[in-house]
Amino acid sequence: MTSGLDLTDVRKGFGGAPVLDGVSLSVAPGEIVSLIGPSGSGKSTLLSLLTGALAPESGRMLFDGAPMTGRARPVAYMPQRDALLPWRRALDNAAVGLEVAGVRRREARQQADALFDTFGLQGTQDRYPRQLSGGMRQRVSLLRTVVQKKPLLLLDEPFGALDAITRDDLQMWLLNIWAVHRWSILLVTHDIREAIRLSDRVHVLSSRPGRLVGEVQVSRDIPRDDRFFADPRIAPLEGRLHDMLRAGSHRD
Structure with missing residues (x-):
């Protein structure tokens, strides 16, 4: 069984x-796989198929060998923008996914609150989104995704709207917290370097129309720290992905 x-x-x-x-x-369980491709290549459409917002015309979608059908899916989705509700405090925003799933509000808040320290958010529970930095807002959004305890996380350009320094900090933070929890993650990003740094494997999606045109594996033997991009094994991976992405951007 798959x-x-x-x-x-x-x-x-x-x-x-x-x-x-x-x-x-x-x-695979505990794996981070990234999907990169030009605009219009179908990355967001693929995530919508996985969440059940859209239905495929054909093909097979399985999780642990079972078809992914119906409204109940083994996935939790984090959109590109944090989508925090401005009238709800941070803790209430973090708990909203559980509430939508039918968990009582008090229990949902307790489950979310238990993760605030782990996510570096202790003391921000009562703040409104406007009182949080961009990085903190993204952490609340990811906490809201993780607390649902789904086996697969779908991350849609989670750091794309952040400045370079904050993005770099959150990439390292995500790697560190992933090393503890080993979530399975499908990450959509436009950033080749982000894809390489975070992933075990990177797929390239073309726009002719959306077809996978290549895959690069990134060894976990390469330390994912500040020296990551100085490792001589990384530049060739970047070059291969650039070439695949460029080729996949040319329409027939």
């Missing part, structure tokens, strides 16, 4: 125009 996420020949189009044209990929 363990983790397994997509085979998944296809989706709109108005007769194909957007995803036979995508096959997998995410």
Whole structure:
């Protein structure tokens, strides 16, 4: 039986125009897999298929060997923007996903509150989103995703709207907290360096229409610290991904 996420020949189009044209990929338990590609290549569409917001036209979507159908999915989704509700305090925002899933408000708040220290947010529970920095807002958003205790996290450009220094800090923070919890993650990003730094594998999606045109593996033997990009094994990976991305951006 297949363990983790397994997509085979998944296809989706709109108005007769194909957007995803036979995508096959997998995410093993405890693995971080990134998906990069030009705008319009179908990255967000793929995430929408996984959450159940859209249905595939054909292909197979399995998790732990079982078809991914219906509203109950083994995934938790973190959108590109933090999407925090401005009228709710940080703790209430972190608990909202559990409440939507049917958990009573008091219990949802307790479960979320238990993670605030781990996420570097202790003392911010009663702050409104406008009182939080961009980095803190993203941590609350990720906490809201993680607290749902789903086996697969879908992260849609989680750090794309942040400045370079904050983005770098949160990448390292995510790696450190992932090393403890070993979540399975499918990450969508436009940033090649972010994809390499965070991932075990990086897939490249073309726009002709959305097809996977290549994959790069990144060894966990390379320390994911401040010296990561100085490692001589990284530059060739960047070059290969640049070439794949450039080739995948050319339309037939």
